[in-house]
Amino acid sequence: MDPFSQLILAISVTSFLTFQWLFHKVSPWISKRISPGFLGLSDKQKVEWNSRTVSTFHALLVGIFCLCILFFDDAVNEDPVWGDPTLVKTNVAITTGYLISDLLLIFYYWKAIGDKFFVVHHLAALYAYYYVLGQGMLPYFANFRLLAEFSTPCVNQRWFFEVLGYPKSSRPNMANGVAMAVVFFMVRIAVMPVYYSRMYAVYGTEAFYLVPWGGRVAWICSSICLDIMNIMWMHKIARGCYKVLRSAHWSKASTPQENGKTD
Template identity: 80%
Template sequence: MDPFSQLILAISVTSFLGFQWLFHRASPWVSTHISPGFLVLSDKQKVEWNSRTVSTLHALLVGLFCLYILFFDDAVNKDPAWGDPTLVKINVAITTGYLISDLLLIFYYWKAIGDKFFVLHHLAALYAYYYVLGQGTLPYFANFRLLAEFSTPCVNQRWFLEVLGYPRSSRPNMVNGVAMAGIFFLVRIAVMPVYYGRMCTIYGTEAFYRVPWGGRASWIGSSICLDLMNVMWMHKIARGCYRVLQGGRQSAAPGALQHHQHHPPPQENGKVD
């Protein structure tokens, strides 16, 4: 194994251990000190809280690194199929460690955070990252896909607000809802023309056919499936955002302010009545 491959392996292992430490140690300690509501959550809710905290930190770390590569890594941007994947491999190695860590937590705490969809998502992502880390293929597209992580913090924040008992018509929920819809659209929908435009520029070229068949199938197939789901999710998020804003206007009417003055207690399932 060459020195750089050893470095990538070390980054993946360090990432795995780091995210395990964040879940088991850092998140519970910090949450206890900054959010009194954390103490009254059920054990299942605390598991999901810590999982979402780690997810948010991973999204911000990887997303910012992704932006740096997108704007400043000329080698990858000029040759999206075979450009120098050094920085992309480092970013993907961080994500690989996180995905393996999250899979372990999902299986161990299945009753609290178990989800077949997330297991399939993580396994599919790890399969695709095998070609990036092992063969250095399609670094531009692997990095571009990580832009979607920027929508994760707002999605997690929505859950935090609900489990703490904030009404959907409250100002924090409305602000987060608008931000979630806007960011989700920017990083998952608005970027589609750019992504598929670059895909078309190399489709059928020599560089395209140098990519192993499995890598091509994983790249094209997963891209189409993910973006179909993104469009459906965007539709649901837009409708939800509209309902929250409508509820906010209604709560501003006379008599409604008193009704929403106090937050209801968190429910066992993390939702509010």
């Protein structure tokens, strides 16, 4: 094993241990000090709270790293299939450690945070990342997929509001719900044409045929699988936002008025 591969393995293991530590020690310690409502949560809610806190930290960390690569890593942008994968592999190694850590927590706390779609999502991503880490292929596409993590903090913040007792029709929760839907759409749905057009541009080139069949399957099938789930989640989020906004509208319309103004 070459020294860089050893480094990537070390980063993945360190990432796994770090996210386990954040879940079991750091999140509970910080949460009960900055949010008094945390102590009033049920055991299942505390498990999900800590899981979402960790996923928020991971999303911000790798998301910022992704943007740096997207804007400043010329080697990856110029050759999306075989460009120098050094920075991408480092970022993917961090995510690999997180995904394995999160899978372990999902299975262990299945009654609290178990979700078959998240299991499929994590396994599909890990299958694709195996080829990125093992053979350094497709760095641009691996990095592009990680941009979707920017939607995670908004999704989690909405859950935090709700579990702490903010009604869905409250202004903070409504504003966060709209922001969540917009961000989710922008980083997971609106970017699909860009992603697949770049994939189509690469298809049939010499660089494409250098990718082994397993890598092509991991690349194409994992992308389609993940985006089907993204569309399902977007549909669910949009329906939820519509119901909340509609409920708020009718609540406002039914409020007694005086001199043409609501109280």
